[in-house]
Amino acid sequence: NAGVTQTPKFRVLKTGQSMTLLCAQDMNHEYMYWYRQDPGMGLRLIHYSVGEGTTAKGEVPDGYNVSRLKKQNFLLGLESAAPSQTSVYFCASSYPFDSRQETQYFGPGTRLLVL
Amino acid sequence: DAKTTQPPSMDCAEGRAANLPCNHSTISGNEYVYWYRQIHSQGPQYIIHGLKNNETNEMASLIITEDRKSSTLILPHATLRDTAVYYCIVRVAGKLIFGQGTTLQVKP
Numbered sequence: 001n002a003g004v005t006q007t008p009k010f011r012v013l014k015t016g017q018s019m020t021l022l023c024a025q026d027m028n029h030e031y032m033y034w035y036r037q038d039p040g041m042g043l044r045l046i047h048y049s050v051g052e053g054t055t056a057k058g059e060v061p062d063g064y065n066v067s068r069l070k071k072q073n074f075l076l077g078l079e080s081a082a083p084s085q086t087s088v089y090f091c092a093s094s095y096p097f098d099s100r101q102e103t104q105y106f107g108p109g110t111r112l113l114v115l
Numbered sequence: 116d117a118k119t120t121q122p123p124s125m126d127c128a129e130g131r132a133a134n135l136p137c138n139h140s141t142i143s144g145n146e147y148v149y150w151y152r153q154i155h156s157q158g159p160q161y162i163i164h165g166l167k168n169n170e171t172n173e174m175a176s177l178i179i180t181e182d183r184k185s186s187t188l189i190l191p192h193a194t195l196r197d198t199a200v201y202y203c204i205v206r207v208a209g210k211l212i213f214g215q216g217t218t219l220q221v222k223p
Contacts, residue, residue: 004158035213042202042213043159058210090158100147100166104211106158 001026004107006091012113013081021076021110023091031094032074033058033104034066036087043090049074081114088112118142118205121217127197129223133190137203140184146206148179150188152199153216159202162188193221 007022023032030051035043035058045058049068063085065077074093078085089110096102120138127133139148150162163170163177165186170177176189190197202216 040215042215043211044213045210048210088156092158099209100145100206101164102206103161103164104151104159105161108158109156 003027004091004093004105006089006107006110008110009108010111010113012115013078014115015082017081018077018079019081019112020078021089021091021112023074023076023093023107025072025074025091025093025105027093027095027105028071029093029095029105030071031096031102031104032068033092033094034064034074034076035090035092036060036085037090037109038087046076046089081112083114086112086114118207118212119203119214121201121203121214123215124218124220126220126222127190127193129195129221130192133193133197133219133221135188135190135201135203135217135219136185137188138185139203139205142183142205144183148177148183148186149204149206149211150175150177151202151204151211151213152197153202154196154199159213162201193219195221195223197221 004025033048034046047066052071091107092104094104149164151159153159165177179186200216
């Protein structure tokens with residue numbers, strides 16, 4: 001199993017450009033998440049999905065959109081990139097044991113620099 | 116906001132036990148305590164979680180106080196590869212909220 005993979009690993013954008021980050025998991029997990037991590041900070045939840053075709057907002061959703069057309073993929077889109085979106089983006093997936101227990105598995109991250 | 120409090124940094128000698136404390140005084144009766152770690156530049160890695168009883172797996176042990184207001188993660192024989200940021204997490208509205216964590220430096 002590859003686990004959780006992210007594409008691309010690194011990207012440089014100019015302000016106003018758009019891009020899509022791809023997250024893929026091969027563990028048949030129901031839940032998927034997108035986080036961002038700024039230098040010296042913990043992770044912050046952007047958007048998440050509890051199943052194919054569903055998405056919901058997290059702590060910091062502004063400026064991002066997501067889609068979950070297939071169970072194994074979760075896409076994060078930046079329609080018009082801003083320097084404030086320079087960050088490391090992590091994707092995670094999980095299959096909750098129950099409503100209280102859940103183990104998330106994280107991808108290796110995508111480093112995004114917006115000039 | 117994170118519902119846990121951790122010291123910002125700790126040191127540990129290689130081969131010794133690393134004991135990482137966490138306060139979660141507002142934890143509700145049915146919420147679990149989770150521990151993740153993040154080795155430099157990598158994605159966070161799940162370590163262990165528990166509710167009331169002490170838990171042990173191949174990576175670590177988790178000791179939760181009887182009143183559940185605090186817990187300790189124990190790495191029994193720390194190695195240099197255990198140098199990382201360790202996050203103690205109690206979920207908020209079903210979501211993991213990562214605070215600043217504890218930076219553990221294992222020294223030779």
